[in-house]
Amino acid sequence: MATLFQGLPSSxxxxxxxxxxxxxxxxxxxxxxxxxxxxxxxxxxxxxxNSATHKPQRLITNAVATKADSSLASTSSKPGHELLLFEALxxxxxxxxxxxxxxxVMGEDVGHYGGSYKVTKGLATKFGDxxxxxxxxxxxxxxxxxxxxxxxxLRPIIEGMNMGFLLLAFNQISNNCGMxxxxxxxxxKIPVVIRGPGGVGRQLGAEHSQRLESYFQSIPGIQMVAxxxxxxxxxxxxxxxxxxxxxxxxEHVLLYNLKDRIPDEExxxxxxxxxxxxxxxxxxxxxxxxxxxxxxQAAKTLVNKGYDPEVIDIRSLKPFDLHTIGKSVKxxxxxxxxxxxxxxxxxxxxxxxxxxxNFNDDLDAPIVCLSSQDVPTPYAGTLEEWTVVQPAxxxxxxxxxxQ
Amino acid sequence: xxxxxxxxxxxxxxxxxxxxxxxxxxxxxxxxxCGDGGxxxxxxxxxxxFAAVMDAPVIFICRNNGWAISTPVEEQFRSDGVVVKGQAxxxxxxxxxxxxxxxxxSAVHTAREIAIKEKRPVLIEALTYRVGHHSTSDDSTKxxxxxxxxxxxxxxxxxxxxxxxxxxxxxxxxxxxSELRSSVRKQLMQAIQVAEKAQKPPLSDLFNDVYxxxxxxxxxxxxxxxxxVKKHPEDYPSDVPL
Numbered sequence: 001m002a003t004l005f006q007g008l009p010s011s012x013x014x015x016x017x018x019x020x021x022x023x024x025x026x027x028x029x030x031x032x033x034x035x036x037x038x039x040x041x042x043x044x045x046x047x048x049x050n051s052a053t054h055k056p057q058r059l060i061t062n063a064v065a066t067k068a069d070s071s072l073a074s075t076s077s078k079p080g081h082e083l084l085l086f087e088a089l090x091x092x093x094x095x096x097x098x099x100x101x102x103x104x105v106m107g108e109d110v111g112h113y114g115g116s117y118k119v120t121k122g123l124a125t126k127f128g129d130x131x132x133x134x135x136x137x138x139x140x141x142x143x144x145x146x147x148x149x150x151x152x153x154l155r156p157i158i159e160g161m162n163m164g165f166l167l168l169a170f171n172q173i174s175n176n177c178g179m180x181x182x183x184x185x186x187x188x189k190i191p192v193v194i195r196g197p198g199g200v201g202r203q204l205g206a207e208h209s210q211r212l213e214s215y216f217q218s219i220p221g222i223q224m225v226a227x228x229x230x231x232x233x234x235x236x237x238x239x240x241x242x243x244x245x246x247x248x249x250x251e252h253v254l255l256y257n258l259k260d261r262i263p264d265e266e267x268x269x270x271x272x273x274x275x276x277x278x279x280x281x282x283x284x285x286x287x288x289x290x291x292x293x294x295x296x297q298a299a300k301t302l303v304n305k306g307y308d309p310e311v312i313d314i315r316s317l318k319p320f321d322l323h324t325i326g327k328s329v330k331x332x333x334x335x336x337x338x339x340x341x342x343x344x345x346x347x348x349x350x351x352x353x354x355x356x357x358n359f360n361d362d363l364d365a366p367i368v369c370l371s372s373q374d375v376p377t378p379y380a381g382t383l384e385e386w387t388v389v390q391p392a393x394x395x396x397x398x399x400x401x402x403q
Numbered sequence: 404x405x406x407x408x409x410x411x412x413x414x415x416x417x418x419x420x421x422x423x424x425x426x427x428x429x430x431x432x433x434x435x436x437c438g439d440g441g442x443x444x445x446x447x448x449x450x451x452x453f454a455a456v457m458d459a460p461v462i463f464i465c466r467n468n469g470w471a472i473s474t475p476v477e478e479q480f481r482s483d484g485v486v487v488k489g490q491a492x493x494x495x496x497x498x499x500x501x502x503x504x505x506x507x508x509s510a511v512h513t514a515r516e517i518a519i520k521e522k523r524p525v526l527i528e529a530l531t532y533r534v535g536h537h538s539t540s541d542d543s544t545k546x547x548x549x550x551x552x553x554x555x556x557x558x559x560x561x562x563x564x565x566x567x568x569x570x571x572x573x574x575x576x577x578x579x580x581s582e583l584r585s586s587v588r589k590q591l592m593q594a595i596q597v598a599e600k601a602q603k604p605p606l607s608d609l610f611n612d613v614y615x616x617x618x619x620x621x622x623x624x625x626x627x628x629x630x631x632v633k634k635h636p637e638d639y640p641s642d643v644p645l
Contacts, residue, residue, distance in 0.1 A: 108474065112546060344620070373624040382643045
């Protein structure tokens with residue numbers, strides 16, 4: 001059996017390799033579907049927020065300043081509608097796409113597939129293949145494409161299937177997204193939204209468990225926000241799309257199935273505001289994204305022990321809402337930061353510096369920052385759990401801080 | 404051998420490995436794999452270009468199975484498959500039926516000889532079909548017809564094809580098959596039992612191998628973690644050695 005290697009002639013006689021269908025290819029996606037596509041998320045991403053006991057916890061997620069002990073009363077009498085966080089993101093996206101024909105989406109598997117986390121489900125059918133664009137696998141290219149489209153009048157939302165993949169687009173995000181408005185003397189606007197899930201999931205492996213907010217925070221010219229509830233997810237999505245600046249919206253792999261009730265009326269949140277989750281007197285706990293839930297879990301325990309923590313979801317990672325944070329520090333004089341970033345160079349590190357610089361006189365104790373260790377996230381589930389700050393650690397830290 | 408990863412970072416790395424083999428004068432080559440989707444990534448192009456310019460003894464094996472999660476090849480590229488891309492970079496390239504075990508063996512065998520003797524890269528595009536879902540969180544019946552999947556799974560099954568060839572040569576029989584299957588199954592069950600009883604990785608594994616030696620900041624972080632776990636044993640898995 002000899003194999004002959006021959007240079008391919010320029011006009012190849014090979015038939016295109018692109019035809020795999022045995023049956024004639026259906027002409028549209030709707031023909032291919034044989035049954036109703038159900039919204040189904042991977043069973044792994046269940047809202048197991050307290051990973052130590054593995055019991056799903058229903059936590060208050062409202063943004064309004066209420067005490068955390070308000071009941072999980074029947075929500076049927078309350079106004080608004082219930083949905084999951086990824087549906088809230090989709091709702092915000094859909095409303096903005098209806099409102100402004102320049103808004104478009106691009107990314108891998110966002111079109112007919114509806115996105116790996118179903119955030120864009122149904123949008124391609126509604127708005128067409130061009131406005132909800134499936135791209136080849138090249139993050140730097142489709143990010144660059146989005147930036148170019150933004151420079152010429154569109155308002156693209158660029159989805160990274162996982163935030164970690166956007167490392168390939170770092171050049172585009174840093175050099176172009178962040179800088180072009182400046183280097184063009186204001187001539188070019190880059191109203192893009194770059195969004196995707198990040199954070200530590202369930203055994204996704206080191207490369208897919210990254211906290212990109214650490215790496216992006218230094219890029220001048222961009223804004224960064226992190227959503228954590230269906231309410232703020234929709235509000236931040238809309239705000240990000242309407243912003244004239246490039247905004248990076250950080251979602252979390254484990255929060256997509258959070259369910260809550262959101263208003264029927266339209267609302268847009270501010271990109272620069274933090275969210276008061278639970279007012280208190282003894283200590284200011286600053287957090288964002290998934291760690292908000294670990295903090296609230298700890299808060300329950302702390303309240304039982306007689307503490308009164310003030311919990312703020314900082315939401316805006318760049319710039320920090322130092323007004324809200326400052327007010328809180330002046331009240332409690334003690335700060336605990338709980339984050340998922342690694343100790344070195346994370347959001348917590350920057351926040352610590354910012355608070356120390358601005359409110360040093362108001363602090364009665366050094367700021368404590370609970371972060372993940374400076375290690376790649378292990379694949380082993382047990383070790384992975386240990387890299388994420390747990391509620392028990394938060395309780396201990398508050399107790400020590402308040403001595 | 405370098406294994407496939409999403410960003411195709413392994414492609415330039417394979418070139419690097421091949422380059423080091425060349426410098427060492429070893430009679431060996433590097434081999435690296437990617438899928439059809441992976442050929443869109445920048446590192447695929449960088450890797451191929453470098454391999455060509457450096458005359459690196461590396462074999463690029465691209466498994467073109469028609470799908471990248473839900474993205475079919477028509478939406479991945481408009482070139483005539485992947486083989487022409489290798490040609491474009493000045494690399495000898497061949498397209499084989501990826502479902503024909505003998506053809507693939509033959510192609511790779513010859514590619515290896517060429518790579519080693521002539522110190523040059525070779526690209527092999529193996530055409531096949533992804534019968535399974537992309538991952539456990541994918542249901543591919545949502546974006547492709549079930550009868551298409553069934554066809555490639557049954558009538559065009561490469562393992563059955565090879566099996567028939569082996570049987571026709573009198574080297575295998577149904578009896579051999581059922582014996583092998585039951586013995587492998589037993590071995591697997593035993594292996595699973597042994598693995599289930601095996602000790603979970605200890606806490607120190609969290610910090611080992613980040614660097615060659617534990618730096619002071621990681622030493623401190625390990626110490627802090629041990630204190631926390633000792634203080635709150637009920638919040639951490641009990642079957643993990645400290």
